[in-house]
Amino acid sequence: MQARMESSSNQEVSLGELLxxxxxxxxxxxxGRWVLEGPVMAGLEDAAIRDLLPVQLEVIAQTxxxxxxxxxxxxSLWSNEELMAPEERVLQSIPIEELVHEYWILMSTIRNWLExxxxxxxxxxxxxxxxxxxxxxxxxxxxxxxFQTEEVKRERAGYLAGIAHQMRGPLSVLLLGLTRLQxxxxxxxxxxxxxxxxxxxxxxxxxxxxxxxxxxxxxEIPVQPEIVSPRQLxxxxxxxxxxxxxxxGLTVELEADxxxxxxxxxxxxxxxxxxxxxxxxxFTEQGVISVEVKEQANQVLFRxxxxxxxxxxQRQKDLFKPIRPSKPGGAGIGLAIAAQAVAAQGGxxxxxxxxxxxxxxxxxxxxxxxxxx
Numbered sequence: 001m002q003a004r005m006e007s008s009s010n011q012e013v014s015l016g017e018l019l020x021x022x023x024x025x026x027x028x029x030x031x032g033r034w035v036l037e038g039p040v041m042a043g044l045e046d047a048a049i050r051d052l053l054p055v056q057l058e059v060i061a062q063t064x065x066x067x068x069x070x071x072x073x074x075x076s077l078w079s080n081e082e083l084m085a086p087e088e089r090v091l092q093s094i095p096i097e098e099l100v101h102e103y104w105i106l107m108s109t110i111r112n113w114l115e116x117x118x119x120x121x122x123x124x125x126x127x128x129x130x131x132x133x134x135x136x137x138x139x140x141x142x143x144x145x146x147f148q149t150e151e152v153k154r155e156r157a158g159y160l161a162g163i164a165h166q167m168r169g170p171l172s173v174l175l176l177g178l179t180r181l182q183x184x185x186x187x188x189x190x191x192x193x194x195x196x197x198x199x200x201x202x203x204x205x206x207x208x209x210x211x212x213x214x215x216x217x218x219x220e221i222p223v224q225p226e227i228v229s230p231r232q233l234x235x236x237x238x239x240x241x242x243x244x245x246x247x248x249g250l251t252v253e254l255e256a257d258x259x260x261x262x263x264x265x266x267x268x269x270x271x272x273x274x275x276x277x278x279x280x281x282x283f284t285e286q287g288v289i290s291v292e293v294k295e296q297a298n299q300v301l302f303r304x305x306x307x308x309x310x311x312x313x314q315r316q317k318d319l320f321k322p323i324r325p326s327k328p329g330g331a332g333i334g335l336a337i338a339a340q341a342v343a344a345q346g347g348x349x350x351x352x353x354x355x356x357x358x359x360x361x362x363x364x365x366x367x368x369x370x371x372x373x
Contacts, residue, residue, distance in 0.1 A: 013119075013120075014064055014065055014067075014125065015061075015064050015119075015121050015122070015125040015126065015129060016060075016061045016062065016063065016064025016065030016066070016069075016125070017061075017064075017065050018119055018121075019057065019060070019061035019064070019065075019110075020058070020061045020062070020065060022113075023054065023057065023058065023061070025113075026057070026109065026110060026113060027053075027054050027057075029109050029112075029113060030053075030105055030106050030109040033105055033108075033109055034102065034105050037105070052083070052084075053102060053103075053106060055083065056083055056136055057106070059077055059083060060077065060128075060129060060132045060133070063077065063128075063132075064125055064128060064129065069125070069128045074128060074131040074132040074134070074135045075135045075139070077132055077135065077136070078135060078136055078139040084136075084139060084140065084143055096140070096141055096144045096145075099137070099140050099141075099144070100137055100140075100141070103133055103136065103137045103140075106133065107130065107133050110129070114126075157215075164207045164208075164210045164211045171200065171203055171204050171207065172204070174200055175197075175200050175201070175204065178193060178196060178197050178200060179197075181193060182197065198236065198239070198240050202240060202274060205267060205270065205271060205274070206271075206337075208267075209271050209333075209337040209340075209341070210333060210337070212337075212340065216340075216344075219344075221268070221340070221341075221344035221372070222372060222373055223265045223268065223344055223345055223369060223370065223371055223372040224265050224267075224371060225263045225264055225265055225368070225369045225370075225371050226263065226264070226265070226266055227261055227262075227263055228261065228262055228263070228264050228266050228269060229258070229260070229261055230256050230260055230261075230262065230269075230293045230300065230302070231254070231256035231257065231258045231260065231293065232258075233266070233269065233270060233273065234254055234256060234273060234277075234291055234293070235254065237270065237273055237274050237277050238252050238254060238277065238291065240274075241277060241278055241281045244281055244282075245281050245289065248281070248284070248285060248286070249286060250281065250284060250286070250287065250288065250289055251287075251288045251289070252281075252288075252289045252290075252291070253288060253289070253290045253291070254290075254291050254292075255290070255291070255292045255293070256291070256292070256293035257293070257295070260293065260295055260300070262300050262365065262367045262368070262369075263367070263368045263369055264345060264365055264369045265344075265345060265369060268341040268342075268344060268345055269341070269345070269365070271337055271338060271341040272302075272337075272338040272341040272342050272349075272363060273291075273302060273304075275334035275335060275337055275338040276302075276304040276338060276361045276363075277289070277291060277304055278334065279334060279335070279361070280304050280305075280306040280308065280359075280361075283306070283308045283309065284306040284307055284308035284358075285308070285309075286307070287306070287307030287308075287358070288305075288306075288307055289304070289305070289306050289307075290303070290304070290305040290306075291303070291304050291305075292304075292305070295367070296364070298366060298367050298368075299364045299365065299366060299367060300364065300365050300366075300367055301362060301363075301364050302362060302363050302364070302365070303360060303361070303362045304360070304361045304362070305358065305359070305360045305361075306358050306359055306360075307357075307358040308358050308359060309355070309356065309358075310353045310354050310355040310356050310357050310358055310359055311351070311353040311355070311359055312355055316351065316353060319335055319351060320335050320336060320338075320339035320349060338363070342363045342365065344372075345365050345366070345369040345370075346365070346366050346369060346370060347363055347364050347365040347366065348363060348364050349361075349362070349363035350362055350363070
C-alpha cells in the first residue's frame with residue numbers, strides 16, 4: 001500500500017483514532033462499492049448487510065485506539081456472541097460467500113482510503129487491522145457452519161420423530177386388532193397370526209428405535225434388565241426371517257447354549273440382534289448365516305457371520321454412525337440403532353469384513369446389565 005508507514009513515536013494520530021473519526025465516511029465508501037459491485041446473492045436487503053459490520057469495525061478501532069491491541073489477540077475480539085450473530089445471518093438467508101465478500105470489500109476500501117489520504121499508519125497497527133478482519137471472517141465461517149449443521153440436525157430429528165409418531169398410531173391399532181383375533185383359534189391360522197404378531201411388534205420396535213436414536217444419547221436411554229435366554233430370543237428372531245432365507249436358499253445356523261441366561265434389556269438386546277440378523281439375510285445371496293452366542297467370563301459375546309459380498313474398508317469406517325441420507329449406499333439406520341442399543345447397556349460392538357468373503361458383526365454385553373431409568 002502507498003499510505004505512509006511510520007513508527008509509533010512519530011505518529012500523531014493512531015489508526016484506531018482515524019477509523020473512529022472517519023467511520024461514517026468509511027462505511028459509506030464500503031457500502032457504495034458493495035452496491036456497485038453487486039451482492040453475491042441477488043435481491044439481498046441492504047439492512048441485512050449494514051447491521052453488524054460497522055459495530056465490528058468500531059471494536060477493532062477502539063482496540064487500536066486505546067493501545068490494547070498489543071495485549072489482545074485479534075482472534076479473541078470475536079468471543080462475544082453479540083458481535084457475530086451467526087444465527088441472524090442464517091435466518092436472513094445470507095450465504096457465507098456474501099459474508100466473505102463483505103469483509104474483502106471492507107479491507108480493500110480501508111486500504112484505498114488510507115492511500116488516497118496519505119494517512120500515517122504504523123506497520124504494527126495495519127497488521128493488527130488486517131489480522132482482525134481475517135479472524136472475523138474465519139470466525140463467521142466457523143459459526144455459520146456450526147449453526148447450519150445444528151439446524152439441519154434439529155430439522156432431521158424433528159422429521160424422523162414426526163414420521164415415527166405417525167407410524168406408531170396405526171401400528172398400535174393393528175397390534176390391538178391382532179391381539180383380539182389371537183383369542184379366536186377356531187378358524188384362523190395360528191402360526192400365521194403368531195408370525196404377523198412378531199413382525200408387527202418388530203416394526204413397532206423399529207419405530208421406537210428411531211425415536212430413541214433421535215431423542216437420547218447413549219447414556220440417557222432407559223435400560224430395564226430382565227432375565228433373558230439368548231437362544232430363545234434368537235430362535236424367535238431367526239423365525240421372523242426364515243421365509244426370506246428359505247427363498248434365497250440360505251442356511252441359518254444357531255450355536256447357543258439353551259441354559260445360558262443373562263440379565264439385559266430384552267427390547268434393546270432384541271433391537272441389536274434383529275438388525276444384525278436381518279442385515280445378514282438381506283445382503284447375503286447364497287451360503288450360510290451363522291449366529292453364535294458364547295459366555296466369556298463376565299460377558300456374553302454375540303456373533304452374526306455371513307457369506308455375503310463383504311464391506312470395503314472405506315465403508316467400514318462409517319458403519320455404526322447415524323444415518324447419512326445424503327450419501328447413497330450408507331449403512332442405514334439399522335446398524336446405528338444396534339450400536340446405540342449395545343452402548344446403552346454398557347457393551348461394545350464391532351465388525352470384521354473382507355470384500356468377497358463375507359462379514360462378521362459382533363457385540364458383547366455384561367452378563368448383568370445395569371438398570372437405568
